[in-house]
Amino acid sequence: MNQAISLAISEEMDRDASVVVFGEDVAVAEGPFKTSEGLLAKFGPERVRDTPISETAFLGAAVGAAMTGLRPVAEIMFIEFMGVAFDQMVTEAALMHYLSGGRYEVPMVMRASVGSGLGFGCQHSQTLERWMLGTPGLKLAVASGARTAYGLTKAAIRDNNPVVILEPRTLYGQRENVDIGDESIIPLGTAEVVRAGTDVTVVALGQTVSVALEAADSASWSGEVIDLLSLMPWDRSTVLESVRRTGHLVIVEENQRSGGWGTEIASVVANEAFGVLRAPIHRITAPDVPVPYGPELEKRFLPSAAYVQEQVSSLLSTKKSPSSWWEELV
Amino acid sequence: MSDTASPEVPQSTQRRHEVNQSPIARLERMIEIRLVEDRIQDLFAQGLVSGTTHTSQGQEAVAVGLAAATRATDFVCCTYRGHGHALALGMPPAVVLGEVLGRQIGCMGGVGGSMHLSDPDVGLLPTFAIVGAGTPVAVGAALQFATKKTDGVALSVFGDGATNIGAFHEGLNLAAVWNLPVVFVCENNLYGEYSPLESTTAVTDIADRAASYAMASEIVDGQDVDAVQASIARAVARARSGGGPTLVEAKTYRYVGHSRSDKAPYRKDGELEQWLARDPIELFAGQLLASGELNPDALDAMRHRQLQLIDEAQERVLASPTAAIPRMFENILSPSHS
Ligand SMILES: Cc1ncc(C[n+]2csc(CCOP(=O)(O)OP(=O)(O)O)c2C)c(N)n1
Numbered sequence: 071m072n073q074a075i076s077l078a079i080s081e082e083m084d085r086d087a088s089v090v091v092f093g094e095d096v097a098v099a100e101g102p103f104k105t106s107e108g109l110l111a112k113f114g115p116e117r118v119r120d121t122p123i124s125e126t127a128f129l130g131a132a133v134g135a136a137m138t139g140l141r142p143v144a145e146i147m148f149i150e151f152m153g154v155a156f157d158q159m160v161t162e163a164a165l166m167h168y169l170s171g172g173r174y175e176v177p178m179v180m181r182a183s184v185g186s187g188l189g190f191g192c193q194h195s196q197t198l199e200r201w202m203l204g205t206p207g208l209k210l211a212v213a214s215g216a217r218t219a220y221g222l223t224k225a226a227i228r229d230n231n232p233v234v235i236l237e238p239r240t241l242y243g244q245r246e247n248v249d250i251g252d253e254s255i256i257p258l259g260t261a262e263v264v265r266a267g268t269d270v271t272v273v274a275l276g277q278t279v280s281v282a283l284e285a286a287d288s289a290s291w292s293g294e295v296i297d298l299l300s301l302m303p304w305d306r307s308t309v310l311e312s313v314r315r316t317g318h319l320v321i322v323e324e325n326q327r328s329g330g331w332g333t334e335i336a337s338v339v340a341n342e343a344f345g346v347l348r349a350p351i352h353r354i355t356a357p358d359v360p361v362p363y364g365p366e367l368e369k370r371f372l373p374s375a376a377y378v379q380e381q382v383s384s385l386l387s388t389k390k391s392p393s394s395w396w397e398e399l400v
Numbered sequence: 401m402s403d404t405a406s407p408e409v410p411q412s413t414q415r416r417h418e419v420n421q422s423p424i425a426r427l428e429r430m431i432e433i434r435l436v437e438d439r440i441q442d443l444f445a446q447g448l449v450s451g452t453t454h455t456s457q458g459q460e461a462v463a464v465g466l467a468a469a470t471r472a473t474d475f476v477c478c479t480y481r482g483h484g485h486a487l488a489l490g491m492p493p494a495v496v497l498g499e500v501l502g503r504q505i506g507c508m509g510g511v512g513g514s515m516h517l518s519d520p521d522v523g524l525l526p527t528f529a530i531v532g533a534g535t536p537v538a539v540g541a542a543l544q545f546a547t548k549k550t551d552g553v554a555l556s557v558f559g560d561g562a563t564n565i566g567a568f569h570e571g572l573n574l575a576a577v578w579n580l581p582v583v584f585v586c587e588n589n590l591y592g593e594y595s596p597l598e599s600t601t602a603v604t605d606i607a608d609r610a611a612s613y614a615m616a617s618e619i620v621d622g623q624d625v626d627a628v629q630a631s632i633a634r635a636v637a638r639a640r641s642g643g644g645p646t647l648v649e650a651k652t653y654r655y656v657g658h659s660r661s662d663k664a665p666y667r668k669d670g671e672l673e674q675w676l677a678r679d680p681i682e683l684f685a686g687q688l689l690a691s692g693e694l695n696p697d698a699l700d701a702m703r704h705r706q707l708q709l710i711d712e713a714q715e716r717v718l719a720s721p722t723a724a725i726p727r728m729f730e731n732i733l734s735p736s737h738s
Contacts, residue, residue: 098666099594122564122600123531123592150530154565189451191513193529359732363513364502364723365450371728400729 072242074216075181076100076107077250078223079143083113086141089227092119092128093145102147103183103242125155129180133163136178136232143227146182148190149198149236156201163232164207175230181223183239184212185277185324186372192360195368197276197324199301199331202234209233209258210302214279215241217248218299221256229258238277238324261305263312267294270318270382273309273335274298277372278322284375291386301331309335310342317348320382322373327355327394349389354381357396370395410521412490416472419464419488424702426468426625427688430460430681431706433484436493437656439710440483440500440514444660449501453514454481458623458655461680462587463488465628465650466555469636475523475541475554477534480515481587481654482527485557490522494713503720509730510723532567534558535584539575542582542639553639554582555632561592563606572647576613581639583632584647587622589654594666610647622652623680626687652680 083089095102097110097120110118121128125146132142146152152159159180166176186195202210209231213219219237226233248254256262261273265283269291274282279297286293294312298304313319319339321332332353339351354373362368377395384392418425437455444453456463459481467488470476478485483496491507499506500514507517518526525541528534538556545552562568563586575582586606590597603609610617616638620631628650635646653675657664688694694702 095594098599102593120595120599122595123561124564124566126566153530154532154567189449189513191451191515191529192511193515357729359728360511362511362723362728363451363508363516364510364727367502367511367723367725367728370725396729399726 071213071216071219071237071244072101072104073107074220074248075105075223075237076109078220079106079227080109080112081250082224082227083109083117088139089141089143090117090119090135091143091145092121092132094121094123094147096120096145101145103239105145105181105237105242125151126158129155129158130162132178132180133158133166133176136176137166137174141177141227143179143181146180148194149182149184150193150196152180152182152201159232159234160202160205160208164205167231168207176232177230179223179226179233179235181235181237183242184236185238185240186361186368187240187277189363189365189368191363195361197236199236200325200329203301203331203334205302207232208302209300210236211258211300212236212276213238213241214276214297214299215244216246217254218256218297220248220250221254222258222299224255225258233258236276240277256299259300259303259305261299261308262297263294263308264297265293265295267292267316269293269316270320270386271296271309271312271316272320272322272382273332274322275301275331277324281373281375281378282322285378285382289379289382291382293382298335304335306338306342310339313339313343314346317346318386319347319351320385321351321353322378323353323355324372325355326358327353328358330355349385350391352381352385352391354378357394411492412519412521413472414490415492416467416490416522419467419490423688423693426464427681427684427694428702428706429464429467429488430625430684431703432493432710433460433463433487434681435706435710436487436496437483439714440497441656441660443501451513452659452661453500454659455656456481456484456654458675458680459587459589459652460484461625461628461684462585462622462650462652465625466557466585466632468625468629469632470553470555472522474552475525475538476557477525477538477541477555478527478557479531479534479559479562480527480529481559482517483514486517486519486524486527489519489524491517491519491524492713493710494716497713498717498720501717502723503717504723505717505720509727511727531562532558532565535562535568535571536574538582539571539580542575542580543578545581546578551640552581553636555585556582557585557587559592560586560588560590560597560601560606561595563609564601572610572613572615572645575645576615579642579644582645583635583639584645585632586647586649587652588649589652591654591658591666593658594662596666605649607647607649615645615647617647617649619649619651622650623678623683625680625684
C-alpha cells in the first residue's frame with residue numbers, strides 16, 4: 071500500500087505543479103512508513119519538504135498555502151499527533167470556504183496513519199475518525215489496501231476541499247495489483263460492494279474490511295460486504311440499497327463502541343429502512359478501553375473474523391443483537 | 401543492589417536513595433541502564449517483543465545525573481525514550497523489562513508497553529509518547545508545589561526536536577510568568593527521529609530559547625554525569641528557593657537509531673565514533689578509578705554483577721505471565737471522589 075500512495079502522489083505532482091508535500095521525515099527519509107518514496111529525488115526540495123516536529127505550524131501552513139494557490143499534501147505520522155494541531159484542521163481548514171462566503175477554497179490533503187495491530191501502545195494505535203466526524207467542511211475517507219489508497223489519494227488531491235485520508239498502518243506492507251490511471255480514481259463519497267451476498271449487509275471500513283471479507287467467505291450465511299471508504303460524505307444509497315435486499319445490517323468497526331462511526335450509519339439506516347429490517351442493526355466494535363499493548367490483548371481489541379462470523383450467525387438465527395465478548399468480563 | 405527491600409520502603413525508592421547517595425551507585429546505574437537497553441534490543445531481535453522501542457544508549461549520564469540531583473518526592477515527566485530515566489529514578493529492571501515484554505510484572509501489567517512507564521513511588525509520571533506533551537504537565541506539577549507552598553520541583557525531560565512544538569514554548573512561557581519551580585531538561589542528541597537538528601531547528605543551542613522567556617539556562621556536557629548532576633542541582637536549588645524555572649540543555653548523543661527499525665543511515669561520517677570515544681560510562685568509570693574510589697577489580701566485578709542481575713531480572717520477566725485480558729478494562733476511570 072505504501073508504494074501505491076507514493077505513486078498516487080507522484081502522479082498528481084506530475085499532473086499539477088501546485089501539488090506540494092510536507093511532513094516529518096517525508097523528504098530525505100521518504101516517510102516513516104515509506105509513503106513518499108522517490109518524491110524528493112523527482113520533485114526536489116521546493117516541493118517536498120521535511121518539517122520540524124511542529125504539527126500546528128505545518129498543518130496551518132497547509133491551510134494557508136491551499137487557500138492561496140498550492141495544493142498541499144501534509145502527512146501526520148500517527149493520527150494522534152493531529153491532536154496538537156486540531157484547531158488548524160477542524161476549526162480553520164474546515165471553515166475557510168464558508169467564512170469567505172465561498173470565495174476561498176482549501177484544496178489540501180491531510181494523510182495520517184491509523185489503527186491498532188502493531189504493538190505501539192495506546193497513544194499510537196487509535197483510528198480516531200470520531201475526532202472529525204460531523205465536522206462540516208471536511209471530507210474524510212479511509213483506505214483499506216493498496217488499490218483503494220491509490221484511488222482515494224488521487225481523488226483527495228484533486229478535490230478542492232480539505233480532505234483527510236486515513237491509512238491503516240498495518241496495511242502499509244499489503245500488496246496487490248493496482249491498475250493505475252484516472253479510471254482507478256475512487257470518487258470521495260462512494261462505497262464499494264466488495265462481496266455480493268443475500269442474507270446480510272456487512273459494512274466495514276479500513277482494517278475491518280478484510281476481517282469482514284474473511285468472516286463472510288467461510289460463513290454459513292451469505293454476506294454482502296461493503297467497503298464504506300468514505301465517512302464524510304458517506305454513500306447512503308449503496309448501503310440502503312443493499313440493506314433493502316438483505317434485510318439485515320451489521321457494521322464492523324475498529325473504534326471503541328461508544329460514539330463510533332457506525333452509530334451514524336445505524337441511525338440513518340434505522341430511519342430510512344426501518345420497514346425492511348428483519349433484525350436489529352448490529353454493531354461489532356472494540357470495547358470502550360484504550361488500545362492495550364500486550365499482543366494477545368491488542369489482538370482481542372480488534373474484532374476478529376471468527377468473532378464477526380459468530381456474531382452474525384447469532385444475529386441471523388436469533389434475530390436479536392448478540393452480546394459483545396467483553397460483557398461477561400466487565 | 402538488593403532485591404530485598406523492606407516491605408515499607410518500595411524498592412524503587414530505595415534504589416533512588418542509592419543513586420542520590422553514592423557515586424559508585426551512579427556508575428552502577430549507568431551500567432545497568434546500558435545493559436537493560438541492550439537486552440531490550442536483543443529481545444526484540446529474538447522476536448520476543450512486538451511493536452517498537454526507543455532506547456537511549458549513550459545518554460545514560462543525563463538520566464542518572466537528573467535522578468541524583470532530585471528527590472523521590474519531586475515529579476518527573478519523561479518521554480517514550482524513557483527506560484533510562486525510569487531505571488535511574490528507581491524503577492527496578494524487571495519492572496521495566498516486564499512492561500516492554502507485555503508481562504504482568506511490568507509497571508502497567510503489560511498493557512502499556514515500552515513507551516508507557518510510570519512509578520509514583522519515585523515521582524515518575526506516565527511517560528509521554530506525544531512529543532511535547534509532558535512539558536505543560538510538568539508546569540502543572542510545579543504549580544501544585546507552588547500552590548501548596550512545599551519545596552518540591554517538577555522536571556520535564558524532552559529531546560531537541562520537541563523544542564519545535566508549541567507545547568514547549570507555551571509551557572516555558574507559563575512557567576516563567578508564574579515563576580514556577582520547574583526544570584526543563586533538554587536531551588539534545590542532535591537528531592529528531594531521522595532529521596538532523598540543523599534541518600529543523602533555527603538555533604544550534606537549545607538553551608538560547610530560554611531568553612525568549614527571560615528564563616535562566618545552562619548548557620552542560622551530557623556525557624559527564626557529575627556535570628549533569630551539578631547543573632540540574634543548581635537549577636533545582638533555584639526552583640526550590642523560589643527563583644523560578646530553568647532550561648538545562650545537556651549535549652548528548654544516541655548511539656542507536658531513533659526506534660527499533662531505524663539503522664540511522666543519516667548519521668554524519670565519523671560522528672558516532674567521536675561520541676563513542678566519550679562514552680559516559682567509560683568517562684565516569686575512568687574518573688572513579690583515577691580518584692581511587694574504585695579499583696579495576698571492583699569495576700570488573702560491578703559489570704559482572706550487573707549482567708548477572710539483568711539475567712536474573714530477565715528470567716523473572718519471562719516467568720511472569722503475559723498481560724491478562726481483564727487487565728485492559730482496569731483503571732480507565734477512578735472509582736473514588738473527594
Ligand atoms: C506530536 C508528535 N509528533 C510526532 C511524533 C513522532 N515522533 C516521536 S519521537 C520523534 C522525534 C523526537 O525527537 P526529539 O524531541 O529530539 O527526542 P529524541 O527522540 O531524540 O529523544 C518524533 C517526530 C510524536 N510522538 N508526537
